[in-house]
Amino acid sequence: MENIAKEPRFFDIELLQGESLSHFLGHFRRENYLTATQLSKLTGLGAVIGRWEKCYFNPFPTQQELEPLAGIVEVQVDKLLEMLPPKGMTIKPRPIRLCGACYAESPYHRIEWQFKDVMKCVGEARRRHRHNLRLLTKCTNCETPFPIPADWVQGECPHCFLPFATMAKRQKRL
Known part of the structure; x- marks a missing residue:
């Protein structure tokens, strides 16, 4: 019998209108029993995932960084970009705010x-x-x-x- 390496399959997470990337990443990790370190290793992005979870987007995420994440979370890069501040919009990563x-x-x-x-x-x-x-x-x-x-x-x-x-x-x- 042939031993075929399979890509890991993850639970799909629904994207919500206006959801922050930080919230989405945390939800994805919990649903799939992953730590930030494990997700970083799967995507090959290293500490970038941790920065994004903390709402630090300077430097702004590139297409090349978002592509491996999109492959793991099974979401188009365009949809991930919607979870980020629009280009030119300044955000305050601290304090975290909510309504x-x-x-x-x-x-x-x-x-x-x-x-x-x-x-x-x-x-x-x-x-x-x-x-x-x-x-x-x-x-x-x-x-x-x-x-x-x-x-x-x-x-x-x-x-x-x-x-x-x-x-x-x-x-x-x-």
Whole structure:
């Protein structure tokens, strides 16, 4: 019998409208029981995966870097590019921000929340203010800063376990 090496098959992860690459990578890794190091080795990208999970996109990801990732996660490069800030848009990788009201509707991190000039929640269409609530940078209960989106397993504060969705009650209107 012939021994044929097979490519590993991974669980497909649904891409969400406006989802950040950091959140997507963390979700993909958890669903496929991978660590960041394992995903880095599979793609051959090394520390780049860890940088992207931390929302560090300087230098901006290249087509050559995104192609091996696209092959592993089975998503077109164009779709991965949609998870990144548009060229020329400045983002703030820290602090991690979120809108509790948006998170209650659809529990995932949006890349728009990290745009430098965005201080309130943004809807699906870029730059359209949706809830008119100031974005949060820390838990409204214990004031712990939010972890990177790749680490959002339960959608709650890692310190006091307050769900992100309930934090909307304490968000300030702008």
